[in-house]
Amino acid sequence: MKQDSAVVDAETILAQERAGRLAAEAALAAVQAELYETNVELQTLIVGLDQAVADRTAEMLAARDRAIASDQAKSAFLANMSHEIRTPLTSIIGFAELMLDKRRQTSVGRGEALTSILRNARHLLDLISDILDLSKIEADGLDLEIQDISLPELLADIESLMGPQSREKGLQFDVVPLLPLPQTLRCDKVRLKQIIVNFCSNALKFTQAGSITIEAQLDPSTRQLEISVCDTGIGMTQAQIDKLFRPFAQADVSTTRRFGGTGLGLYISRRLAERMGAHIDLRSTPDQGSRFTLRLEMQDGSLDTPLLRDATAFTAARKQLECDQEDWVPALTGRVLLAEDGPHNQRLIGALVEATGAELAIVNNGAEAVEAALGGDHDLVLMDVQMPVLDGVSATQLLRNAGYAGPIVAVTANVMRSDIDQYQKTGFTDTLGKPLNRRRLYAVLARHLSQSGESEHSVQSEDKLDALVAALSADFQAELPGKISAIEAALASRAWVELRHLVHALKGLAGSVGYPELTRLAQPVEASIQAGRLVEAELQCVLLLEAARQAQGLSK
16 A cells, blocks of 8 residues: 555656646746747837938938038029129229229229119129028018009019010010909019019020010919910020029029029029919920919909900000099098198198198197197198107107097008008008108098098199199209208218118108109118118118219219
8 A cells, every 4th residue: 555655646746747847848938939029029129220220311311411412502602692792892893993083094984984883783782682582581581561453553564674674685575464364463562573573584684585475364263363474595404493493503503603693583482472372383495495484372352353354454454554643632621730840741742632622730740740639620630750859650649648539640651561550559540651642642531531522623723733743843853962962971971870861851752743763762771771781771872872863963
């Protein structure tokens, strides 16, 4: 029995040992399987990490290559700008020295020297304007002024600007409206015109023979207005087109050297188009020409007005816009208070207001305006913004704070959208721009005064107004030498605040008495001084002074 028991115990021990071995083997197998799965996961991670590193390295290399290319493009741009800026400056300085050195005998006359200085100064100003536009766009500091504009008027403006230049070069220049077309559209007129003029300037630059054509057409299905500029110039390859809308680059380096320019114009145009919700298409064939097309989305309501459907109607619309439309004088009753410190503007605005039959009172500054408005019974206040003693903005704030609820209209040469918005926040009811537009003035008066009968036009009244404008124009011309001397003195002494006030006064009056070119040239001078761009302001002031001398007949 003992022997049998020992055998049983041995078998039990052996069974336990086998079970232990099996359990150990199973545990080992599980560990091995887990290690295998972990190794597979690790290898997968290693492969993924290697791929991520490779992808990231490729991205970094591509970014490096782009940075190098961008740096090279900017270096080439700066080198080219050094050449582009120094070239006109050399002529400007050289001819200025010739004019100043009375001992030097030269065959170059004063007129030829001034013409060369002006031509090179304008070229330099164009270069600077492109660079400044780019900086504004890149800094997202460019504001659009959306307004209703006339398409026929826009095309007429561009034709009057680019047509003579093209024909002077021996090229045919045509504006082709593919009807029907909307008469009005909502957009930023200045920037839209800038894009189209840039297209035309490029076409003019790269076309030696043939024609330049502006085409306008409407696609009602997509609600897009398409304005195209087509030329018969040198054209481009696809590789050149791919580079064309990049900043700091033209189609190739030789293009820059041969034709000049910043290489920024088309890039700026594309960015401006994007800001307006539009886009630019380009088709070009080497040695055959190019076609730049701006596709502009029509705003809601833009297509609700009747379309111009035949060439006669389109031509008539353009002529109507070109004609003097300032012969409408409404018949009004009411009392108007005019706050204006300039005697010429007092006479002009006063005559225009009195021609309607309304009563008029005039004060010379903002302090007098506050006293007169609070102490009198006036239906409308016309408030000049820049006046001595108390300016128009401060006077309006005082009136509103004192509870004055009547309409106050700002009369100012500063009519940027930001200015108008600020005037409205101050308390102004409306804004009238200088130089004054008669129809705009009469529309404002009619909105705030009472009608005394049917609107009418008196030939005798119009003759008186024309005679008054002629007299003011003669006075302005007589005073112009003094204004020129004052501006020259302020510019020479770098008295920028005084110069800005002088230019502002000239800007507000010149256009109203028949000198719109002086108003146009004064605008950027004042804006540049206000923005602190003094070098640009000085160059623009030179152009303004020369135009003023020509207006006075002083140029020789």
